Amino acid sequence: MAIERIPKNTLNKNSWAVNTFNFWQNERNKLALDPSFNISVIHPKLEEMTKDELNFALSRFVSEIKKKDGNDYPGQSLYELVMIIQNHLSVMGKSCQFLNDPTFKQLKDTLDCIMKTRSAKGIGTEKRQAMVLSVDDENKFWSRKLIGDFTPQTLLDAQVVLFGINFALRGGQEHRNLRPGQICKKYCEIVGKYYLEYTEDVSKTNSGGLASRKVKRKVTTAFENTDCKERCIVRLYDTYNKLCPSDRPQDVNYLQPAKKITADCWYSTMPVGRNTLMKTVARLCENAGIEGYYTNHSLRATAATRLFADGMDEQLIAEKTGHRSSAIRSYKRTSIEQQFKVSKVLQGRPPKMAKLADFGPGKQSIKEECDEELKCQVEECSNVEIHKENKSSVRYVHFEADLPEGANISLNFDKK
Structure with a gap:
């Protein structure tokens, strides 16, 4: 036992x-x-x-x-x-x-x-991680009609992709365990939109046993996409539910397409197998011509990475993914642009520029106010104009300069 x-x-x-x-x-x-x-x-x-x-x-x-x-x-x-x-x-x-x-x-x-x-010897030093889907990658799914409400299979795949990203679900098993009762459609009067609310059942961090008895279940939401209704998670979920059989099982969400579909019913009562679900993202990427190591876990990593890249607070990201430890940081993949910015910082910033402080009536010109290093830089530039005006309590500085290629200007204002 x-x-x-x-x-x-x-x-x-x-x-x-x-x-x-x-x-x-x-x-x-x-x-x-x-x-x-x-x-x-x-x-x-x-x-x-x-x-x-x-x-x-x-x-x-x-x-x-x-x-x-x-x-x-x-x-x-x-x-x-x-x-x-x-x-x-x-x-x-x-x-x-x-x-x-x-x-x-x-x-x-x-x-x-x-x-x-x-x-x-370098054996096993590289950890193989599921790659993150870019927005362009996801757009390929939509533009090539690999996901959407076109056929029973594309609608089913759309559910996997949208739920995986918006609810940050884990791999195949968490999708396989998903039940209709875990997803509830609600309306938010504050923003005036419908949304889906997902409530976690059991997961890697919440098994439901003694060790998890005080763990708060993950509850996360996904609002309707009114800007692009074709990709709206709420609309597609409604469509999917309407096309499921009336006697659908309540212990699984993803159902196999029916052998004979009708206008009112696209799906059978048979659940999609775990292995089939696990291969969804890999199959979509292959059909879209996207190369790399992509799995259903890519959807979860994509959710965390997109939020991280947009500057979201780590607590908000953890609420979306359900992480209870610093392990969430392994999902926050840095972009090449962020890595480039780090490289520039490490390679040294441009020379420190003088401060433009409180330019007002009777103040010296910029060349008299700045240090020798800035004087040299300004003198080497052409078409430099400085205009100073005193408008009430507001200090106004207008700066125009045609600089050599690769040159930088840094303006720093100290409030007196």
């Missing part, structure tokens, strides 16, 4: 790690039969090993295991294999702390050494 309560994704990871270890053990034991290899046989099954046997076997495992193509695993992958095996043993009722128990010092030292060695 305990195993049944473990998330399916965790069980899949456990199977991957255990199967990888069992494959290595079998292959090693075959080689051990040949005296020329001078290696020992590892007889016990993983779950039946003592701590000392685990310490030796896992130390050999992380040292010798290779990918199917013969290449080395990245250090991070080896670490995950060891931690997943530890979790598997815990599920089976065998508690082990591989990185904290002194009994496993050999395993810890071996793993640490291999991780450092492979990082130094």
Whole structure:
């Protein structure tokens, strides 16, 4: 019964790690039969090993295991294999702390050494992240009619894209778990617009268990797009609901297109599979001719990145994504323009310009007021005119200059 309560994704990871270890053990034991290899046989099954046997076997495992193509695993992958095996043993009722128990010092030292060695070789140092969709990329989806209310499939895909960006949903599983009851259409009198309100059910940061009992569920909104009704999330959601069967299941939101569609019904009562949903963005990008590593998680990263690039406060971004820690920063991808600006700052700003302070009647001219460095710069420029006027309490300065290409002017005003 305990195993049944473990998330399916965790069980899949456990199977991957255990199967990888069992494959290595079998292959090693075959080689051990040949005296020329001078290696020992590892007889016990993983779950039946003592701590000392685990310490030796896992130390050999992380040292010798290779990918199917013969290449080395990245250090991070080896670490995950060891931690997943530890979790598997815990599920089976065998508690082990591989990185904290002194009994496993050999395993810890071996793993640490291999991780450092492979990082130094550049193996696994680049973390593969789902790429962010630019506004132009999204426009390609719309302009090429890959999403929209044109066909059952394009309307379905539009839901995935719009919900993924506007509600910052995670990958395939969170889309697969989405239920109609989590989305409610409301009207805001303050702004005079309809909007959709999404309420989180369960997620990576809110599993609904004891550890999450005090966690506030994410509630976020998406207002109707009155500037471009063809792309309006509220209108498209209404259209989708009207074209679903009257006896639609209430535990899933995304339904498969019907084999025979009618004017009133485009969809069947069968839910779209998790794997099919997970491939939605990758399929759309391929059809739109967009190259790169794009997944459904790109929609979530796109949401955070767009808000970050527009200067939104981190708390507002966290409310949209549902993050409860600094992990949100990994989703805020800097643009090339921001990186260019940082580079310019690091390479040095233009020479400091003199302050234009309180120009009024009886004040000196700009060349007399500025320092020698600015005098030199002004004298090297042509067509420089300075006009000073005293209008009540307002200081007015008009500056015109034709500067050489690449030159900069900085005006700084000090309030007296």
